[in-house]
Amino acid sequence: MRIVGAGWMCGVALLVAAGAALPASSGAEGTLSALQTDMDQIARRARPAVVTVFAQRTTRKPPAEKRVRTRVGSGVAVEESSILTTASVVLGAERVMIRTANGLQAEAELVGVDPIFNVALLRVPDVRLPTLRFGAPHDADVGSWVISLGTSYGAQPTQSVGNIAYRYREPHQSLLQLTNNVYPGNSGAAALNPKGELIGIVQGELSPPEPANRDPDGERRPGGASFVLSAETIRPVYEDLRRSGRVPHGFLGVRTRPASVTATEGGKRTPIGALVESVVDRGPAQRAGIRPGDLIVAYERERVEYPEQLARWVAATRPNISVELVWVRDEVGHSGRAVLGQSPDPLPDWVMRDPDFDAPDSSPVRISDLEKEVRRLSDELTRIKDRGGKH
Amino acid sequence: MSCKRARNLFATYWDDEVTQAEREWLESHFGACSACRAEYDALARTIELVGSLPREESPADFVERTVARARRAAVEPDHVPGASHRWVPITAAAALLAVLGGSAIQWAGLSTAPEQRPTPVAIQQPTWVGPAPGTTVSRSSTGQPQIAGATNTVPDSIFDHGEDVEFILDPVTLRKGRAHTTIRGADAPRGQQATITF
Numbered sequence A: 001m002r003i004v005g006a007g008w009m010c011g012v013a014l015l016v017a018a019g020a021a022l023p024a025s026s027g028a029e030g031t032l033s034a035l036q037t038d039m040d041q042i043a044r045r046a047r048p049a050v051v052t053v054f055a056q057r058t059t060r061k062p063p064a065e066k067r068v069r070t071r072v073g074s075g076v077a078v079e080e081s082s083i084l085t086t087a088s089v090v091l092g093a094e095r096v097m098i099r100t101a102n103g104l105q106a107e108a109e110l111v112g113v114d115p116i117f118n119v120a121l122l123r124v125p126d127v128r129l130p131t132l133r134f135g136a137p138h139d140a141d142v143g144s145w146v147i148s149l150g151t152s153y154g155a156q157p158t159q160s161v162g163n164i165a166y167r168y169r170e171p172h173q174s175l176l177q178l179t180n181n182v183y184p185g186n187s188g189a190a191a192l193n194p195k196g197e198l199i200g201i202v203q204g205e206l207s208p209p210e211p212a213n214r215d216p217d218g219e220r221r222p223g224g225a226s227f228v229l230s231a232e233t234i235r236p237v238y239e240d241l242r243r244s245g246r247v248p249h250g251f252l253g254v255r256t257r258p259a260s261v262t263a264t265e266g267g268k269r270t271p272i273g274a275l276v277e278s279v280v281d282r283g284p285a286q287r288a289g290i291r292p293g294d295l296i297v298a299y300e301r302e303r304v305e306y307p308e309q310l311a312r313w314v315a316a317t318r319p320n321i322s323v324e325l326v327w328v329r330d331e332v333g334h335s336g337r338a339v340l341g342q343s344p345d346p347l348p349d350w351v352m353r354d355p356d357f358d359a360p361d362s363s364p365v366r367i368s369d370l371e372k373e374v375r376r377l378s379d380e381l382t383r384i385k386d387r388g389g390k391h
Numbered sequence B: 001m002s003c004k005r006a007r008n009l010f011a012t013y014w015d016d017e018v019t020q021a022e023r024e025w026l027e028s029h030f031g032a033c034s035a036c037r038a039e040y041d042a043l044a045r046t047i048e049l050v051g052s053l054p055r056e057e058s059p060a061d062f063v064e065r066t067v068a069r070a071r072r073a074a075v076e077p078d079h080v081p082g083a084s085h086r087w088v089p090i091t092a093a094a095a096l097l098a099v100l101g102g103s104a105i106q107w108a109g110l111s112t113a114p115e116q117r118p119t120p121v122a123i124q125q126p127t128w129v130g131p132a133p134g135t136t137v138s139r140s141s142t143g144q145p146q147i148a149g150a151t152n153t154v155p156d157s158i159f160d161h162g163e164d165v166e167f168i169l170d171p172v173t174l175r176k177g178r179a180h181t182t183i184r185g186a187d188a189p190r191g192q193q194a195t196i197t198f
Helices: A002-049 A231-244 A284-288 A307-316 A364-390 B002-014 B020-032 B034-052 B062-073 B087-107 B156-160
Strands: A050-061 A065-079 A082-085 A095-099 A105-114 A119-123 A145-151 A157-170 A173-178 A190-192 A198-206 A226-230 A254-262 A269-279 A295-299 A322-329 A332-339 B137-139 B145-147 B165-167 B170-175 B178-181
Touching (some): A002 A145, A002 A157, A002 A190, A065 A198, A082 A231, A105 A231, A119 A231, A145 A198, A157 B178, A173 A198, A173 A231, A226 B178, A254 A307, A269 A307, A269 A322, A284 A332, A295 A307, B002 B034
Antiparallel strands (some): A050 A065, A050 A095, A065 A082, A082 A119, A095 A105, A157 A173, A173 A226, A190 A198, A198 A226, A269 A295, B137 B145, B170 B178
16 A cells, blocks of 8 residues: 555656656757757858858979869958958969859959968958958857858858867967868858857868878868867957058077987987077077077977977067077076067968978988988089089 | 056957057066956956846837836826936836846746747848949859859859869867967978978
């Protein structure tokens, strides 16, 4: 009897619980529906500001075969006739065109391109575009929701909802890692906060660790992690490009090569900094006390592992800014401040290099030996030529 | 003195309207002055909390109905707005009722179905302002819509993504907690360089 009573009470409790759960689930459904409506509204309002960018250039392959190659990416209107995209889409292009969400096609002028930050600014005088506002930096914290809008194959729109998973902070720039899916052609796409403001420009996705992960046709498939350059990094770059067509970059005045150590015999090499081969006479590094043979190990309290990293940080810093450097000379640490100059080269040749080529396993000593050998052979050739001229 | 200068910059720093030099100066000051850092964090947290408060929405005709009811209940006749300040308490009462009404609807768990949400504003579309008027939409051989009159410059072959068309998605490399975008640009130098100058 007791058991029967207890069972009856449990049944009533379950019914009550189920009854209570019903309105809750209906409420949750309403919330999700409202959420989707809000997301759709943000995307629909922002979509007209997102364009497809086509950049054409002519390549010549031996024997003088002329081919027109087109790079396709996305772009975001930040002014009625100004579009931000990535430098990787338009770099070296002879002709740039855009296509709007409602099918308008127009020629674009390249106002400026900056490969250090991977940002380019286009001007489209023939089209008036709705624009997106930049969001405040505090609206782009880890966990914040993000809607990414771009275009992919066939200029078809892509849309993805995710959140900020991580913020990579480097001196004077930051990259946000998103959980949003991105697609080929999304470089230059918009990343929006829930207010519909621009929190960044899509750069790309995590490169696969092994070439074997690519499909047999060599096409890149959507990955799980995407990266955007944050709005606070883009804004000053955009202002410079708009004002003068180029971004002033810092210059340290050093010529460096990689340096690494091996913990055990035959073990993996660990990069330890940028080894200074020479310094520019009366340049920022020389004035700070850096000499040839010094090993630069830290920049603005961030550990330096390889020269490209340091070069990128220096270039991302404005000229005339005082920076803190730590270097090692004869196993003794030194520190000092250098006031950066302005880089004379708007497109340094190290920018577009693949850092994978500088894998720690590669031996910098062998390369330096090779350079010496090339110099020796060049000198030898000059001597032979001189001797031939005298005869 | 420097703390005073830092605090004067808080609002513009929050709005991201400081110059690069001001930003760097302020951030270096934050590194050195924990009091300013704490004060700024408190300010940021306060603004975020205020910003995160739910925005209540009321039915589209709620304000009109409330104002009409308030007018009917008013002892004095209506006045032309601007002629006096008597409309202020009416508007304030209407706004208060709107907020309270919205809260009551929310509290009572009434449905806020999408069809009851305010009508979205008209979405602005890109417009052609160039020399040729573009109004007629036609279809290209690939089915892509094209605007006649606009510069018909993008060839259909691009939509086929053939061998000479590359859809850009830059690879990002992660190494020891650092992310780096690799630009595989046009005529990018290849191979190793032992030394670099910067």
